[in-house]
Amino acid sequence: MPFMPEYFKQIGYKTHHVGKWHLGFGHWTQTPTAKGFDTSYHTLGGYADYWNFQSTSPPNCKNAQGIFAGYDMYNATTSDGRSHVYNKADVKNTDEYLTYHMTDVAKDIIINSNEPFLLYNAFHAPHFPLHAPKELRAEFLDELAPESSIPKSLTARGETRESIIFKLDSVAHLGPFVSTREHILGDSLRNYGNYKFNVDDAEERDYVIRIARAMYFSNVKALDIAIGEIFEALENAGKLDNTIVIYVGDNGAAVENFQSSGDLRGYKGGAFEGGVKTFALLSGPGISQGASYKGIFQSTDWLPTLLAATDQYKLPLEGLDGVNQFEAISSLEQHGPRQEAHLFYSRSDKRRLKHRTQVGPLFAMRWKQYKIIGGFQKMDIIKGKQSDNEQPFMWYSFPEKSTLKELIQVGSSQDWKSADPWNENQQWWLFNLDNDPNERKNLLRTCKTSCYEELAVFHQLRKKIQTHKATLRDLAPKAVPEGAPKCTPLGSRNWKDCWWVPGYLDVTS
Template sequence: MEMSRPLLVIAVLAHLVVMGAAKPPHIIFIVADDLGWNDVGWNNNQMFTPNLDKMASEGVILNSSYIQPVCTPSRNCFMTGYYPFHTGLQHGTIHPNHPGFMPSNFTTLPQKLKEIGYTTHMVGKWHLGFCNWKYTPTFRGFDSFMGFFSGAEDYNTHIRDNGYDFWFNQSVHHPPEGEYSANVISARAIEILDTVDPVNEQLYLYLPFQSVHAPLEVPERYESIYANISTKSRRTYCGMVSALDEAVGNITDALRDRGFMDNALIVFTTDNGGATWAGANNLPLRGGKTTLWEGGTRGAAFVYSDYLLQKTGYTNNEMIHAVDWFPTLLTLAGGNPDAGMDGVNQWPTVSSGAPSARSEFVYNIDEIAKNAAIRVGQYKLIEGSPGIFNGWTPLPPLADSALSNGPFPEHQLFDLQVDPTEHHDIASDHPDVVSKMLGRLSFHKATSVPANNPPADPASDPNNFGGNWSPGWC
């Protein structure tokens, strides 16, 4: 029998009295890689994601959660609370042979959490620079790190191009041969749980999965779930999503079995929209990964907790940006975010459905690509080309929509309240709105720093480090 709302409130309050209402929660931050809007069960019932769906439906689906168009900039947001155009990471991603990095003068979320007593662990993909050890996870706030430094690699061999990239803290690490990446990550996460006292310690566990970034690789048993899909790339990709779902389910089962869920918050988000050229799908949103369209920047996300959320089981449409997770989680943990960061505390919005603490955000400002975009209220302004994946890519077996680089007008305006799929450019109809938004964009441009986009450095060659992509060359 379902508990009535008054009885449920009483039960929760009683639990908090027992647990100690002021006790900081365990925080589990899960990041999927290149997960499309239409690639999760709560948006597409053809997807088999039962573990994610259950948490999303019983928690809070974040329907207006925004990230960056590609991997590195989004991870920058999670770690620093600052827009990439304020850290120099606004243009593309950090390639393994390029000496780019997240600047050391920015204090990371795990560093701040450690200052207030948290134990901090990371498992998975870093992608924030590794040419020098000081830019790597265990020097940026994590007590332990297992995973890879670069942006992509083979899911089983951990090789990218001519180098191996898998590490345990500061040592090259070789997981069991042939073990699939999602399972390696979940096994390590569970191993960490066995080292932490859920009652007397506070855990921050950052789990940026490799899944479901290319290359398209997954054990057959997951791909066979989608035997009705005739297109190989889409079938494999969907299997990768289900493998991710199972790995997350194994972790959440372990959290519950070991007593962490009595006082834990789980955040789940993608790092950018799906790569439509690699099997993903973002319908009904326009565009995909690498673009300023909603399909590249509006991410599948939810929060879940057994007890910490005051309002659950609904879809939250309030505006949230990736930079907001830093101050939101730090405040929840009992810390104080530094003044002046781009992120804002969204805990009232996330936990109880209060209006968003922001009415504006910047999608990106990229002086190299010569494009930018900003959201103010219901309106979105795009300056320059949004990218090369500009259509509404259909699900297979239909062919992918053709790539197009425009031509686009210098400025496009969309009313996302009435046109969330960006079909109708209304810039010519509302020159006053365009003018006001250009003023806001100019304000932000004045604070932008140059992109840190160095050329490839041959000193990075894995042959210089025993065949491994390794720090130590800048």
């Protein structure tokens, strides 16, 4: 199946990728230049340190010397999609901030392109670690967590605002792979590696979270500056009026990294709106300025929609799930051409949230205004505790008092909890998102037997989920020793001598 850049190459576009890849690199066929990009300046993994451009993996990917971190920045080109020229980027002596570094690469492509181009710029921000230039941090820290407001209980233990920032910087980098990792919802910050804060003390907890939020905001502010520079480069090159620019998120808020889903229920990694509903901003020819589009749009729709915008490709494309929505977006139709969307499929039998392993898998599907979610067993397999999905903090937002009041209101009702209409010991939800965008009223609980239309929708979507589930294959990658960082000299125990290397599964002995 061709990737998006391969379709654009067929109509004369040069194709470029800048930023994170995170779509596999064990085989050369998984790398950006094998997927249709003429050039790719990228990190192979999903995140990197913003100052030294290293990335880490779970410790089970370590090499013989115990190294599971290494440099990760390549400048790759190809002439035919089969032979790959991979040069290590010169990053060891740079002091440039990662977001700005990648922006400079993108600006060079824009300025020096003399042909139509597709540029996929996958920024690392605002993924952890939440590093940012000091001047940007100072702006938000002084507003949200001034040094004068640090709790006396922290200063008595020798803590300062800077010492807490240092610890959170370290946590943000290693935290995802610490077995004691906890959601910010509830017991957060109790034990991140070796750093402990007294989260039972509300004043301490509030101050630490405000510091973390300031770090996150400054990371986003740097991203905002970078995007402004890209628009400026397009305008200075005389290309802005003939370029479609899309700015889109890839998932909901990672609340364990101090992000917020606002009023939406849930967060990254889950099937509720806070995990799967994201924004998209479009600018360019055929796009109405200042307007909004209400249709259901899925990520697979970008390919046919953008090809339609070029007016150089015969549509529809066979064998694809995507729907061309360019005309609907241009004319601001109330309801777009997509009526149905498979939103979330987790094949794993066990899913870890907070400290509890839950029985899965979990599925979600959208049809018109209705959304169905289900699959988890009702009770946790460890000590019979309820799952996160049955907790009111699924609406947690930072750190306003109004949120607490709202949580109390939500918790006073049982309407948001799951139902088990077929008595399978499973959790199921059905929502009407037109009336309930924050998923507070499970129609399977509130309707009982009186809502015949809603129950018919539930049975219809449940059947489609089961049919689609049967076609899925579990392609989850496994950690293998060959994938660990490669070091020069071979026995080095210093990560600065090590790099992540593409195509390691293609090497024959």
